[in-house]
Amino acid sequence: MSRVSSRPPSEATLRRLERASGSLATQAVARMDEELSWFRAMPADQRSWVTLVAQAGIASLVEWCRSPGRPPRLTGEVFGAAPRELVRAVALKQTVDLVKVTVEVMEEHVASVAEPGDEDSLRLAVLQFSREVAFATAHVYASFAENRGAWDARLEALAVDALVRGERSDELSGRAAALGWAATTPAVVVVGAAPKGVDDPHAAVRRAARALRCDVLVGVHAEQLVVVLGSVHELESAAERISDEFGDGPVVTGPVVDGLGRAAVSAATALAGLRAARAWPEAPRPVSADALLAERALDGDPLARAALQERVSAPLRAAGGGVLETVRAVLASGGNLEASARAIFVHPNTVRYRLKRAAELTGLSATDPRGSWTLQVALALAALDEDRSLWH
Template sequence: MDELSTPAVASLRQAQNIIIEHSLDRISAAHPWYRTLPEAPRRQIESVARLGVTMFVDSVETPDAAVMPSRIFNVAPAALTGTITLEQTLALVRTVLDVVVDEAPQVVPAQDHNAVRILVLTFGRDVGFAAAEVYAHAAEARGAWDARLESVAVDAMLHDSPSDAASRAGTAGWRGTGPVVAIAARTGLDAMATSHLRHTCRQITTDSLVSVRGDSVIVVLGGPPTPPSVRPLKSRRADPDQAIDKVALEVAGKLDAAAVIGPVVAGISQAGRSLRSALAGLRALPGWAEAPNPVHADDLLPERLLAGDELAAEQITALVGRPLHVMGSPFEETVATYLALGGSLEATARTLFVHANTVRYRLGRVSEQVGWDATDPRDGLMLHMAVIISRLDADSDD
């Protein structure tokens, strides 16, 4: 880098304060948003501009001394990075740089004009990089803190009361009151992949929490609340649940790993139920080698029950056992007998003293009303579990 003559350095030092004042005037005139800032941030920005010009003159006066452009931002607290954006900061740097480029050559001897321009531009480039580094560190710190808050919120869903879980989620930035669903996946994500996952979730749904735990990741997604005007309509009331479940399938599908989606629950205070179901499903997943990926936790209820998940018994009763019982004893008995006899229509008909078509009709009605088809091996397993749980419950009540 070319060194300036002694008279040039003396002239810059003499003109330093005037250049600073002109820079501040240009900032105020060129950037309307600057004038709307509170007084404290404006004073901090002024301090940064003053120190920047001063450090430039210092650097040309003692070129052998190590100059750290990042020191310019030491006079402004880290909170300033949350007040103005990196783009705005670089715009301020450019404005001050323009003033120095315009005025500094005018105060030095003619032979130093080109040298001072080169020095100004080089110093301005370094300041720009320093600003980007300051904002990068601030963003990294905020990201680490946000990740910690999200993990604490997820822990609260698993271990604390519903009200505490909702409070922790609010601290982590959760805003909505709509349906919620959890995803548990067996995958290890580095910082870049985790950041990309958070960005993906925030792009496609209202609220999200991401917690990475060693070789697994937990995602909690929230959709918009149901508009009050449509709540009385049952068919429409299910739409938000279906929408957030669809989002969960999309997110889980992008994880490129074994993923289990919990049931949709009404709100963030109940998210623990969805999360526990998803985690139980992930633990039980090896029991169903043919399971699709991603898979819903409710589709893994037989495996979850065998793995000792208490929620599985409740869910099988709610989804299968109770609706089957409501249909009446002929239907319940037909399903139980059909499954006990290995799926034989004729043997079931003989045992129940009915026609085979009656058995076929009853099984069809159960498939329509309950949602599981006894003639399908996988659905039959679910129904068989429901029958066993129902009998055990009845025996324990006696």
């Protein structure tokens, strides 16, 4: 059995390899075009970048053979020939295929390039160098992934900060689009305390969101964990699952909005609910910000006060037929229908009918503890607003 020579290729062989580098690169690209369907579909500029990388690789092989003891600097020498966009356009597996084709072409032409008696040395050099290129390829893609991850994290933080601050929706949508978020995807914002003793709460939320097949943006803002979920369906149940990743205390969901451009509304509502949630210690987790309208209004949230007027007070006033009078009587009696009927001189069945009508108008039941509480606050605030309008 013949023993493969471990000596480097001769200078004459390396000069011949240099002269043949352009032709070898062209033949390698032609082979790629023939064997790799995805390569044929690439734009012309990206195909030209691949040609440059192949030529740079052959030139680097020559320098590597001339200085075998020199530490290889293949990342810059080979991949520096193409823009960073090539890493985005070509996946790691595809790059491995490109390297494989290039090495095969070089191996096939060893006999025609090498000086007589130098074939084994050149063939061994090609094989050793291809291993170095493989390591360099992995380094390039790992570095890109790390840099991209850091950039995405920064972009995500800016997007969440803009959302919390209520900045312009077009800027928020642009940042989220760069993170792969579809602009028209329905969205909901979930807020609560960030978990203590967790190094990276973002990762846990992302894992849970991926399991639910939801788009997600995560940020920690003033010790509050802010999560934006996007999906075409089941956002409420997704928010309930994500609530497990928050710290102790209440978790509040904003209203579902029809796109990320309106997510600031969901965020403002959710944050207002979180500030007021301590007034309802028994609240479920998560709790909808709309379920906290009374507490939010008492906390000074003008949106909640306006919502109570629009959804509760105004419909009851406009209902007629003694509906508002009956609701007030039931609230005053602590939910006793017979006592309420006596107070307003009607039959208890009439009270029941009117309460059913009030529930249809407002979504609230005067005989339910939470419903009666919200009705009392809404009617009290409406009375105060009416008094103010009389004074002015």
